Amino acid sequence: MQTDSSFTFVLFGGTGDLSMRKILPALYEAHRAGMLAASGKIVAVARHEEDRAGYLQWVNEHVKAHVAKSGIDENAWASFIDRIEYVKLDLGKAEDFVKLRDALQDQSGTRVFYLATGPSLFVPICHALASVGLNENARIVLEKPLGYDLRSSNAINDAVGEIFAEEQIYRIDHYLGKEPVQNLLALRFGNALFEPLWRREWVESIQITIAEELGVEARGDFYDNTGALRDMVQNHLLQLLSIVAMEPPHSMDSDSVRDEKLRVLRALKPIDPRDISKVAVRGQYHAGVIRGTSVPAYATEHGVKTDSATETFVALKVEIENWRWAGVPFFLRTGKRLADRVAEIVVNFRAVPHSALGASALRAGANRLVIRLQPNETIRLYCLAKKPGEGMNLSSVHLDLAFDQFFKEGQMEAYQRLLLDVINGRLALFVRRDEQEAAWKWVEPILNEWAASGKPKPYAAGTWGPAAASAMLAQHGTCWLEEEN
Known part of the structure; x- marks a missing residue:
C-alpha cells in the first residue's frame, strides 16, 4: 500500500x-x-x-x-x-x-x-x-537515548515540546516495529484462545531477553557513559514488557494503545534501594571465546576506561501491581558478549493442578509460548503429547507460526514499518512522553544505587552472564530457557 x-x-x-x-x-x-x-x-x-x-x-x-x-x-x-x-x-x-x-x-x-x-x-x-x-x-x-536520566530526558522533551506539539514528535523504539511484536498484539487481542489464560491464574512467569554476541564495537566512548540499563532496559525491555502485560485497548488508535502501555509502566512495583541486590544483577564481560574466536575484556575496549564500573549485562526481577499480574515475576535480561544473539519473550504457563498422566505433566514450563524476535522471527507454542508406542509417556511438542512459510509476502523490517508510520502520521508504535517519564522514574533507584556501589559482577565473554542471574531465577523455582534446554 x-x-x-x-x-x-x-x-x-x-x-x-x-x-x-x-x-x-x-x-x-x-x-x-x-x-x-x-x-x-x-x-x-x-x-x-x-x-x-x-x-x-x-x-x-x-x-x-x-x-x-x-x-x-x-x-x-x-x-x-x-x-x-x-x-x-x-x-x-x-x-x-x-x-x-x-x-x-x-x-x-x-x-x-x-x-x-x-x-x-x-x-x-x-x-x-x-x-x-x-x-x-x-x-x-x-x-534513543533521549537523555541520561529523568532530569535530562525532561529537559530535552521540554525544549523539543516548545517547538513541536506532542502529536508531531515520534520517539522511535525499533523493537516495537518488529513483526512478532505486532503478531503478539494480534495473538492476544484477535483470538479468544489466549485472553482467558493471559493472567496470574494461569501464567507462572515471563522472561524477556535481548542478548547480543557483539561487544561495544566502535561505540566505547558512548557506551561507557551509558551502560546496559540506560541503553536497553529503560526503553526496549520495558516497552516489550508493557506490550506483553497491557490490557486490551478499546481500539488500535495511537492513544488507546499507549494509554494501556502507560498503565503497565505506572503499575511497576517500585524497587526499594535496600532490595536491589536481590532483584537486580549487573555484570561486565571479561575476555572469553565466542564461536571459536577470542574476544577482549570490556575494560580493554577502545574508548572504555580501564577501571570502568559500567554494566554490560543486566538481569532484573520485575513485578506489576495490578489485578491481572499480581504475584507473577517478570524476568528481564540483556547483555553484550553473550553466548548467542537472540531476542525473545517466554510466557511460562502454570502446570495442570492434578495429573493422571504422570509427573511430566506437572513440571514447570510444560506449556509455554515463545515469541522469537531475532534472529529468526517466529511464535512457538509448546505443549505435551503422547509418545508413540506402549504406555502413556508424554513428550514436549510444539506448534509453529513461521511467518515466512505461511505468508507469501515478505516480512517488513522494523525500521521500514516505523518510517512508513511516520510518513503516514501513525503514532501507535512510538513512545509518548509520559511513557518515557514513567520508565525513567522506575529505573532511577537502580541507577542511583549502582552509581554508589561497587563494580559489576564479572562474566566471561561467550557465556550467559554472571551466575547470580541464574541464582535469582532459581530462588523462584525456575530457570532461563536455554538452561532448561
Whole structure:
C-alpha cells in the first residue's frame, strides 16, 4: 500500500552509521515495494564537504551491503537514488538552515525530520528549524537515548515540546516495529484462545531477553557513559514488557494503545534501594571465546576506561501491581558478549493442578509460548503429547507460526514499518512522553544505587552472564530457557 500523500524526508546525520545500516535501506525497501508516493523526496543533511554526486557515491558504497537478503534490484535502486538530494549543513551556522529551507521550498506534502544524531544535538536542531519556520506541518523523529536520566530526558522533551506539539514528535523504539511484536498484539487481542489464560491464574512467569554476541564495537566512548540499563532496559525491555502485560485497548488508535502501555509502566512495583541486590544483577564481560574466536575484556575496549564500573549485562526481577499480574515475576535480561544473539519473550504457563498422566505433566514450563524476535522471527507454542508406542509417556511438542512459510509476502523490517508510520502520521508504535517519564522514574533507584556501589559482577565473554542471574531465577523455582534446554 502506497503512502497516503507526498512527503519530504529530511535525514540529519545523513552520512552516519545508522543512516547507512538502517534508515536508507528501509526507505529503499519501501520504495521497491511501491509504498512511497512517487513525489516523495529524501534530503540527506550532514557536515561533509560533498556535492550530490559525491553523496550518492557514498550511498552506493555504504548502503547496498545492508539491504535485505532479497538483494538489490538495480532498476529500483536507480529510481530510489533519484529521490535523494544532499545539503551540507553546519549546525552552528544559522545561514545553513536558511539554505535548507530554500532547498525544501519546492517540496510539497508533509515534512519529516529524522534526527539520526547524538541527543546533544536534538535541541539545537529543533531551535534552528523553528528559526526558519520549518517546524510547521512537520514531524520530528527522535532516536534513543533521549537523555541520561529523568532530569535530562525532561529537559530535552521540554525544549523539543516548545517547538513541536506532542502529536508531531515520534520517539522511535525499533523493537516495537518488529513483526512478532505486532503478531503478539494480534495473538492476544484477535483470538479468544489466549485472553482467558493471559493472567496470574494461569501464567507462572515471563522472561524477556535481548542478548547480543557483539561487544561495544566502535561505540566505547558512548557506551561507557551509558551502560546496559540506560541503553536497553529503560526503553526496549520495558516497552516489550508493557506490550506483553497491557490490557486490551478499546481500539488500535495511537492513544488507546499507549494509554494501556502507560498503565503497565505506572503499575511497576517500585524497587526499594535496600532490595536491589536481590532483584537486580549487573555484570561486565571479561575476555572469553565466542564461536571459536577470542574476544577482549570490556575494560580493554577502545574508548572504555580501564577501571570502568559500567554494566554490560543486566538481569532484573520485575513485578506489576495490578489485578491481572499480581504475584507473577517478570524476568528481564540483556547483555553484550553473550553466548548467542537472540531476542525473545517466554510466557511460562502454570502446570495442570492434578495429573493422571504422570509427573511430566506437572513440571514447570510444560506449556509455554515463545515469541522469537531475532534472529529468526517466529511464535512457538509448546505443549505435551503422547509418545508413540506402549504406555502413556508424554513428550514436549510444539506448534509453529513461521511467518515466512505461511505468508507469501515478505516480512517488513522494523525500521521500514516505523518510517512508513511516520510518513503516514501513525503514532501507535512510538513512545509518548509520559511513557518515557514513567520508565525513567522506575529505573532511577537502580541507577542511583549502582552509581554508589561497587563494580559489576564479572562474566566471561561467550557465556550467559554472571551466575547470580541464574541464582535469582532459581530462588523462584525456575530457570532461563536455554538452561532448561
